[in-house]
Amino acid sequence: MAPPSRIPPCLLPRFDFSRSVRYTGAMADDLSRAIEVTDPGGKQPRSRSRTERPANASQRKRKWVLSPTRICTYLECPRKYRYIYIDKLPRYFGARAYFSFGSSLHRALQEYHEAGGAQTQNAEALISRLEQNWIGAGYESAEDERARLLQGREILAAYHESAATQEGVTLYTEKLLRIDMGDYALTGRIDRLDSLPDGGLEVIDYKSGERLPTSEEVADDLPLAIYQLLCVRTFECPRVKASIYHLRTGSKVSTVRTAQEVEPVAEGIHALYARMRAEERYDPIVGDHCSHCDFLDRCRRQGWDSSRL
Ligand code: SF4
Numbered sequence: 001m002a003p004p005s006r007i008p009p010c011l012l013p014r015f016d017f018s019r020s021v022r023y024t025g026a027m028a029d030d031l032s033r034a035i036e037v038t039d040p041g042g043k044q045p046r047s048r049s050r051t052e053r054p055a056n057a058s059q060r061k062r063k064w065v066l067s068p069t070r071i072c073t074y075l076e077c078p079r080k081y082r083y084i085y086i087d088k089l090p091r092y093f094g095a096r097a098y099f100s101f102g103s104s105l106h107r108a109l110q111e112y113h114e115a116g117g118a119q120t121q122n123a124e125a126l127i128s129r130l131e132q133n134w135i136g137a138g139y140e141s142a143e144d145e146r147a148r149l150l151q152g153r154e155i156l157a158a159y160h161e162s163a164a165t166q167e168g169v170t171l172y173t174e175k176l177l178r179i180d181m182g183d184y185a186l187t188g189r190i191d192r193l194d195s196l197p198d199g200g201l202e203v204i205d206y207k208s209g210e211r212l213p214t215s216e217e218v219a220d221d222l223p224l225a226i227y228q229l230l231c232v233r234t235f236e237c238p239r240v241k242a243s244i245y246h247l248r249t250g251s252k253v254s255t256v257r258t259a260q261e262v263e264p265v266a267e268g269i270h271a272l273y274a275r276m277r278a279e280e281r282y283d284p285i286v287g288d289h290c291s292h293c294d295f296l297d298r299c300r301r302q303g304w305d306s307s308r309l
Pocket of ligand 1: 076077079080284285286287289290293294295296299
């Protein structure tokens with residue numbers, strides 16, 4: 001299961017709390033305390049530091065790096081974060097069909113847009129890219145795999161139709177952005193970045209899961225907020241739209257942030273960075289997410305709340 005991506009209210013002190021109330025509990029309390037320590041006033045957004053400029057190569061080597069994946073992993077379970085990023089324990093990923101399916105679609109779409117998208121490609125070319133990039137691991141049976149390949153073809157045929165009328169011009173696919181945040185760097189890989197007719201940018205994040213997210217979930221989505229921050233700082237764009245493109249339905253759910261509105265995102269990440277640097281315990285957070293964790297057996301052996309594990 002993907003790590004949680006909703007923005008905790010305490011991570012974004014000036015975020016619209018009414019949209020984030022579901023993210024509560026011990027984790028939120030912990031992070032609130034961290035923010036109290038690192039930002040006792042907690043009232044005014046900190047202006048962008050002079051040091052928050054693109055890093056040169058030698059600086060990059062020395063800096064801590066935060067990304068949406070790292071942040072969401074830490075928020076989900078600090079112990080899992082420690083196992084992956086500090087202890088660097090081997091992960092025993094069994095092949096999972098949803099990873100295979102999503103990766104195959106992503107790769108086909110990347111190649112399609114790099115080759116010119118709907119302007120130069122037809123639906124057959126896109127579907128052929130899916131077949132060339134198909135990852136067959138993790139499916140329950142050959143029949144299951146065939147059904148998913150058929151679904152993938154249908155998804156991409158519909159995608160091509162809508163791409164022919166997309167409002168923006170695709171600038172990048174699988175674009176890795178990195179900004180200097182002072183003591184650390186912030187990175188994120190964007191599935192697709194479009195320029196819009198109004199001069200703004202649109203981040204497109206493909207999702208191949210079953211459920212279409214609500215507009216509230218998209219507005220609170222932490223990776224999207226980070227992508228918007230990365231785009232504002234990298235391209236000096238005053239307004240960035242970020243959209244979840246739900247591939248199964250062809251639906252898009254969007255949120256917009258201005259350059260001013262990404263500042264609370266930066267503030268929250270600064271506070272979280274301070275907490276992560278000071279972390280010593282990396283306590284486990286036990287929950288439903290454990291059933292999808294590579295370290296479940298290890299945690300069971302530790303006897304952590306085995307009734308819930
Ligand atoms: S099994 Fe649960 S408690 Fe253990 S590391 Fe994974 S997410 Fe954390």
